[in-house]
Amino acid sequence: MKQFQYLRAATQQSTLDAISKPGTKIIAGGTNLIDLMKRGVTAPDKLVDITHLPLKNITPTKSGLHIGALALNSTVSENGIVVQKFPLLSMALKAGASPQLRNMATVGGNMMQRTRCSYFYDTTMPCNKREPGTGCGAMGGLNRMHAIFGTRDKCIAVHPSDMCVGLAALDATVIIAGKKGERRIPFTEFHRLPGEHPDVDNTLAKDEMIIGVDIPDNNFAKNSYYLKVRDRQSYAFALVSVAAGLDISNGTIRQARLAMGGVAHKPWRLFEAEKFLVGKAVSEDSFKQAAQIAMQGAKAYEYNAFKLKLAPATITEALKHASGLV
Amino acid sequence: MNKHMENKILNKTSTLEGISRVDGRLKVTGKAKYSAEYSVKGITYGVLVPGTITKGSIKTLDIKKAEGAPGVLSVITYLNAPKVPGYQTDKPQAKGMLKIFYDEQIYFNGQPIALVIADSFERALFAASLVTATYNVEPHQTDLIKNRSNGFTPRKDYSRGEDDAYKNAPVKVEQEYFIPTEVHNPMELHAIIARWDADDKLTVFDKTQGIKATQKNIAQAFKLPPDNVQVTSPFVGGAFGAALRTWPHEIAAVLAAKVVKRPVKLVLSRADMFTSVGYRPLTWQKIGLGATADGKFVGITHEAAGQTSVYEDFTENSVNISQLMYASPNVTTRYKLVSLNVNTPTPMRGPGEATGAFALESAIDELSYALNMDPIELRLKNYADTDPLSGKPYSSKFLNDAYKLGADRIGWSNRNQKPGSVIEKGWLVGYGMGAGMFGAYRGSATVLARMMADGTLLLQTAVTDIGPGTGTAMVSIASDIMEIPAGKIKFDLGDSSLPPSPTQGGSSITSTVGSAVNDACKELQAKFQELNGTTESGKMDYVQILKKHNLQQLEVTTTSHGGPEQNKYAMYSWSVHFMKVLVHPATGVVKVDKAVSVADCGTIISNKTASSQIKGGTIMGTGMALMEEAVIDHRYGRLINNNFADYHVPVQADIPQVEALFVNKPDPYINPIGAKGMGEIATIGVAAAIANAVYNATGKRVRDLPITPDKLI
C-alpha cells in the first residue's frame, strides 16, 4: 500500500474543496476503499474522512423518507420507519455483507462500492475498468459471477450492491453536492452501463459527493420481498437477487416495482415486467410471464449461462413471496 | 461382542460430559500466545514478494527502490541470498521441497521471488510493492482435466481377484467424480519468528503441527545440531494438515534473520496461504461398481488422477478406501499423478480418504437407487468383518452400531427412496448418508510426569495442540488415573526442549501421547506405592507420602509405543454421516437442515472436545460439498479467488444443526486407553452424504463439487 495523507473533513464545503484536487478520495466506512488500496487497485495520495459530517440522519419528509449518506447500513436496516414503510430496503441491506461490515458501511459508500470482479481486483490481469485499454479478463475468462444485461465487450462486471437494488426498486432519488450546489437525480440513473468507459461506474463527477437519498412514500410495504440467491447462506455476493414490491388490491396488482442485482453493471430495474404486471391478478402464471419479459435482451457468457434460468426463477419466487403466494 | 473386551481399559471416573478445555480461558481472553504474538527484542518484519508468472525464469529483478524505501533493512532474492547449507545436495535436479531464493526458476504462480525485511510490517509491505521483475515466460500447464493423459503412476496399481470385475456384474454404476482444489485456510495465518541466539543457535516461534519435526528440518537445512534449534509453539490456531511440514517461508525467515542479524517475523498473508502451505489437490476419479441383483458387491474399480507440482510428487490415498471399506471379492485401483505448474499439495483433513470417499460413497448411493435398496441395507450387505486388504481381524469395529445410532437420530425412517418426492414448505427434502474410515495409529511418545509437594501434577511432552483439545484430553486421562482433579494437573507442550512426541497428524495423538500419559501416570503411581510400601493400586495421598519421605517431588519419564498387536490386527476408526437437506426447486439453493455424524473411534476420552472435533470435521466436509473451490484461470495459471470474500467456507447460517454421536466402545488392542483417532473421519464421507441427500431431494446427481445452485437448476 502506498503512503497517503489522512484528513478529517470538518465541513461539507471543506470536503468538496479537498476532493476537487486530483489524487484525493473520500473515505467513509472504508470497507471497500481500504481493500482496494491494499490490493493496489487504487492508490490515492490523500483520504478525506467524512464520517464526522452531520449526514447520518434518517428523517421523514413530506412525501417520504430522507436518509443521509453517512447513515450506517446497519442503522438503516433496523430503523423503525424503514422497517415499517420500506421493508424492501431493510431486507436488501440485511442480505448484504456481514453484520460487522454493515456496522461500518455507509449508504454513500455502498452506492460507490466497486465491482467484485476478480480481474478488476488483480492488478496483474487485464481490466478495462481498472486500467482502460488493457482488455477484459472476464471475457473469455471465469465469468460465472458476471453480467447478462447491458454488457459490452469492454466490460461484463456487475455492480455488487444489494442495498442499491432495493433503492432502485423504490424509486429513490440521489442527492448530490458539488461546487455549484446540490443536484438530484433518479437512483436508476445514478449508476451507468459500461459502454465505452467501463472505468466510470456512475454519474457522480470527481468533485461531487453524495449527501443522501430520498425515498418517496409508496404502497408496497405490505407486499415486498428481497430474494438473494448466493453460494452460501450468508456473507456472499449475489448470483442473482431480486427486489420486488407490489401494490395489490383485491387480488389485482395495481403497481409493481422490480429490480435485479448480480446481472448488470448497475442495479437492473425491470420496467417492462413491471408494466406487464399492472392490472394482472396475483398468480404464479403472470409472475412467470413477467419474468420472461424481464429476460429480454439477456446475453450469457461461457460460465454464467445458468443466470438465464436462475434470474427468471428468482423473479418469480420473489414475486410469489411478495404477493403472499408462499 | 469382542471376547477380548474385558481387558484393561481406562477406568473412567470423569463425568460423561468431560472436562472443559484446559486452555479455554486463555484462548477466549486473548492470553494464549500464537507464534506471531511473541514480543522479541529487536524484531524486524518480513514480507514476501510473490512472482506473477506461472512457468519460466526470472530475467531481471529490480530491488533498488525497495532497498531505498524507509525502514528497509534488506531485500533477499536468489541473487543475494546466502546459501542454505541443506539445499546443497549431490543431486541438484532431484525433486523435493521448493528451495526458496535458490535460483531463477519459476514453477508456479505466486512463488516468492523476494523477501523484504524492514523495521515495521507496514514499511516492509510497502517496500515489497516496489520490487519489480521481468521474466522469460514459458507455456504453463495448470489444468488437470486437460492433462490427465500425461499422468504417471507413482505407486503400483492394486488388484485383488479379477481386474475390473464390476463390468460383468448384473447391476452396475460407472461414473466420474471430481473435486476441486480445497485450501485448509485455518484462521491463524502461518507465522514464524526466527532469532539467532548465537552463530550456531537458533530459536523459532513457529506455527507447526510437529515440534520435533520442525526442529529436525530446520537443523538439517542449516546444518545445526538439532538441540541447538529451539522450537516454541504451544498454541496453534488451526492447521488441518497445512502445518505438517516445514515450508519454504520458514526457511526464508531463518535465512533472513541471519542476513539482518536481528530476529525476523514473517506472517503469510491470506493470499500467500493459497500458494505456500499446500491444499487438498484437485482430483478426477472414476468408479466402476458392480453388484448382484440382491446387492452383493461383485467388484469395485476406483481410478484417480490428482495434481501435484513439477518439483515434488505428492501422493495420497484417494483410491485406497475402495480396497478397505467393503467386502468386495474383486477390487482394482489405479492412481495417477499429473505434474502441473502449481505449488505442492499437502494432506488436508481426511487426506485422500475424504476425496476417495466422495466418489465411492456417491457410487454406492447410485447403486442403491439402481437396486432400489435402502443405502444402509446395501452397506450392511457388504459389511467387512475382517480387513479385506490384509485378511487380519479388526482390533475393533462397530460401524454397524454407528449406522443405527445415526439413522435413528436423523429420522432415516422419514426418508423416501423415491427422489424428489418430499416437499416441505416449498422446499424439496432429501436424506443422505456417507461413511468413512481412516487408519488408527499409535506412534511413540515420551512423557515426563512429576508430582509436586503441593499435589500438583506436571506433565510434559513436545506435542502441539492444533485445536482438537490435546491438552484437555491428556489432563483428563491423567486425572482419571491419578484420581486427582483436573485443576491440579498442568500439561506443558509445544516446546522442543520437552521429551519427544510425534507430529500432530493422522489422528494419532490421543492414541500415542494419551498412552504415554497413561503409562507415565501408572509408573508414577507405582513409584509412590513402592515408596509407601503399599501394594493395592488406586487413590493415594501423594502430598502426604512426599511429605513423609521429605521429598519435594517425585517424577518419571516414560516412553510408550505399540507392540506386536500392531501387526496382529487391522486398526481403523470409522464414521458415518447422515444429512437432511432442503433444496429449493426453483433457485437450486441447498440448505443443510440437520447433520448427524457418528464416530466409532474407541473410548471417548473427553466428550466436549471430541464432540467439537467431530462437528468441526462435519462443517469442513459441508464446505467441501457445497462451496469450497480454489479456482485457477488457466490462461494465466493464477488463482482468481485467493481471499475470504471469494473463497467460501461455511458460515453459521450454513450449519444450523450439527450433532456428534459416539459409539464409545473401547478398542481393546490398539493401546492401553482404548481410544482411536477421530480428526480425519470427522470429514471423510461428509461430502458424499450431502451429495446423496441432494439427489434424494431432487433426483439430480452432482458428481463435481461443490454443489452450487447453478448445478441444480
Ligand SMILES: Cc1cc2nc3c(=O)[nH]c(=O)nc-3n(C[C@H](O)[C@H](O)[C@H](O)COP(=O)(O)OP(=O)(O)OC[C@H]3O[C@@H](n4cnc5c(N)ncnc54)[C@H](O)[C@@H]3O)c2cc1C
Ligand atoms: C467481504 C465483503 C463482503 C461484502 N458483501 C456484500 C454483499 O453481499 N452485498 C453488498 O451489497 N455489499 C457487500 N459488501 C460491500 C459493502 O457493502 C461495501 O464495502 C460498503 O457498503 C461500502 O461502504 P463504506 O462506507 O465502507 O465505503 P468506503 O469503503 O469508505 O468507500 C467506498 C467508495 O465510496 C466513496 N464514497 C464513500 N462515501 C461517499 C460519499 N458520501 N460521496 C461520494 N463518494 C463516497 C469512497 O471514496 C470510495 O470510493 C461486502 C464487502 C466485503 C468486504
